[in-house]
Amino acid sequence: MKILSFGSLNYDHVYEMDHFVEPKETQSSLAYARGFGGKGLNQSIALAKAGMEVYHAGRVGNDGQDFIDYLNKYGVNTDYLLKDDSLATGHAIIEVCKGQNCIILHGGANQAIDERQIDEVLTHFEKGDVLLIQNEISNLAYLIDKASEKGLLIVFNTAPMNEKVFTYPLNKIDIFIVNEIEGAGLAGSESKNYEEIIACLKDKYPGKKIVMTVGESGSYFICDDLLVHQDAYKVEAIDTTAAGDTFTGFFLASYLKDKDIGKALDLAAKASSITVQGKGAAQSIPGIEEL
Numbered sequence: 498m499k500i501l502s503f504g505s506l507n508y509d510h511v512y513e514m515d516h517f518v519e520p521k522e523t524q525s526s527l528a529y530a531r532g533f534g535g536k537g538l539n540q541s542i543a544l545a546k547a548g549m550e551v552y553h554a555g556r557v558g559n560d561g562q563d564f565i566d567y568l569n570k571y572g573v574n575t576d577y578l579l580k581d582d583s584l585a586t587g588h589a590i591i592e593v594c595k596g597q598n599c600i601i602l603h604g605g606a607n608q609a610i611d612e613r614q615i616d617e618v619l620t621h622f623e624k625g626d627v628l629l630i631q632n633e634i635s636n637l638a639y640l641i642d643k644a645s646e647k648g649l650l651i652v653f654n655t656a657p658m659n660e661k662v663f664t665y666p667l668n669k670i671d672i673f674i675v676n677e678i679e680g681a682g683l684a685g686s687e688s689k690n691y692e693e694i695i696a697c698l699k700d701k702y703p704g705k706k707i708v709m710t711v712g713e714s715g716s717y718f719i720c721d722d723l724l725v726h727q728d729a730y731k732v733e734a735i736d737t738t739a740a741g742d743t744f745t746g747f748f749l750a751s752y753l754k755d756k757d758i759g760k761a762l763d764l765a766a767k768a769s770s771i772t773v774q775g776k777g778a779a780q781s782i783p784g785i786e787e788l
């Protein structure tokens with residue numbers, strides 16, 4: 498069984514500023530750092546660290562070679578990652594000032610994934626393989642339709658949650674993975690109460706497997722009348738970046754192997770409790786041997 502993680506890759510350009518740039522102003526930054534981001538990237542790395550055979554498909558511009566090297570370093574296969582010289586790699590320009598930030602996000606090559614690329618990539622996968630997607634690339638409706646026709650198991654992390662999600666053929670999704678905000682959005686619920694959100698999700702998506710993570714309060718697995726809760730591990734959190742992505746990777750790896758929901762939730766909680774104790778995204782995700 499192979500996992501196809503078809504998702505976003507974003508350079509994060511982070512500038513520390515004295516104040517946010519104003520109209521007509523040119524201001525020098527106090528510091529600069531470049532990071533590797535994108536939900537697709539983090540989830541591919543989490544899956545690889547959890548011991549799975551992962552193929553990351555996606556698109557980068559001619560400035561995207563570093564992404565290929567980075568994914569390879571973590572053992573992710575990049576044979577289906579397309580380099581497109583006519584486009585910029587997806588990126589975020591992030592101004593940071595006194596703990597707040599302003600962000601320009603440019604989808605770039607992530608938004609240029611087309612039917613041709615999807616068709617080509619899917620020729621390398623077959624029934625029984627798994628497709629993992631998030632909501633950061635173009636042509637997702639087509640990708641879901643085609644993967645479903647081929648008999649792939651489809652896992653959808655609906656982040657970032659927006660109205661576009663409801664234009665996709667959600668009946669073809671096998672497993673949804675959401676946090677509480679995405680869960681409420683998917684349920685169409687205004688409530689902040691987990692029980693109410695879960696009741697709405699159950700109603701709206703009968704027969705679907707839904708994993709909803711709720712930060713420090715742990716996670717839930719929902720499928721019709723089955724409801725399993727998992728506590729978060731009590732740790733001192735330093736940086737919760739990639740907590741959800743770690744959870745997704747380790748939950749899937751374990752669930753696909755053993756089909757044991759309790760065990761998969763517990764392993765995912767353990768792995769993400771390690772991620773929140775380290776700074777940054779991919780580098781704070783633990784390896785399976787650390788668990």
Ligand SMILES: Nc1ncnc2c1ncn2[C@@H]1O[C@H](COP(=O)(O)OP(=O)(O)O)[C@@H](O)[C@H]1O
Pocket residue numbers: 675676677710711712713714715716728729730731732734737739740741742744765766767769770773
């Ligand atoms: N402060 C924390 N302490 C321990 N575990 C945490 C903490 N924050 C998150 N986690 C773990 O990470 C999982 C995912 O976190 P969550 O915040 O729900 O995802 P997201 O990053 O998508 O918002 C949680 O279910 C929990 O197991």
Ligand SMILES: [Mg+2]
Pocket residue numbers: 676711712
């Ligand atoms: Mg959260």
